[in-house]
Amino acid sequence: MEGEGQRIPLSPAGSGYTADIPRNGHYLLTAVGNNGQRDSQKVTIDCIDTAGPQLLAIETCSARVWVTLQDDLAGGASITATGEDGATYDPVDRDGNLLALSLPLGHYTLTARDQLGNLSSGELTVE
Numbered sequence: 258m259e260g261e262g263q264r265i266p267l268s269p270a271g272s273g274y275t276a277d278i279p280r281n282g283h284y285l286l287t288a289v290g291n292n293g294q295r296d297s298q299k300v301t302i303d304c305i306d307t308a309g310p311q312l313l314a315i316e317t318c319s320a321r322v323w324v325t326l327q328d329d330l331a332g333g334a335s336i337t338a339t340g341e342d343g344a345t346y347d348p349v350d351r352d353g354n355l356l357a358l359s360l361p362l363g364h365y366t367l368t369a370r371d372q373l374g375n376l377s378s379g380e381l382t383v384e
Contacts (some may be wrong), residue, residue: 258300260284281305309371309377310334313354321349321357322383328371329356338365338381 258265261282267274282306286298310328316325316372328334336356340344340363352359365381 258285258286260300262298263336278302278305281307306371306373307375309375310336312367312369312377312379315381317383322360322381324356324358324367324369326354326356326369328369334368334369334371336367338367340365 258267258276261280261284261328265276265278265284267276281302282336284300284302285297287295288302289295292375301306301369310326312324313327314325322338324336326334326336334354336358338358338360346347346358346360348356349359355356360383362383365383367379367381371375
């Protein structure tokens with residue numbers, strides 16, 4: 258299988274084959290028979306999740322910043338806050354899609370990542 262500038266290997270799986278497609282795009286699947294005959298089929302892949310988690314809400318309570326994330330993969334999103342000085346802060350608590358950060362006063366970039374590595378980011382100031 259070839260497409261998007263890559264050759265993608267196929268792996269036997271039962272009576273067929275599978276391929277790890279890296280991203281949405283147009284691909285050409287070519288089968289070669291034992292007699293050397295070739296047959297090709299164009300394939301369009303458009304179902305791979307490329308969206309980062311959505312930042313739904315930010316609230317401050319009990320000296321913590323609570324961030325609500327939404328992602329199509331259940332429980333798969335994480336978040337990191339990076340301060341202007343480069344210091345990073347990971348969540349100190351989690352309840353489903355609600356994550357708590359303990360942050361000193363300052364300006365931060367929040368970066369959310371899902372299990373597929375898709376990213377989203379936003380700005381936050383703790384006053």
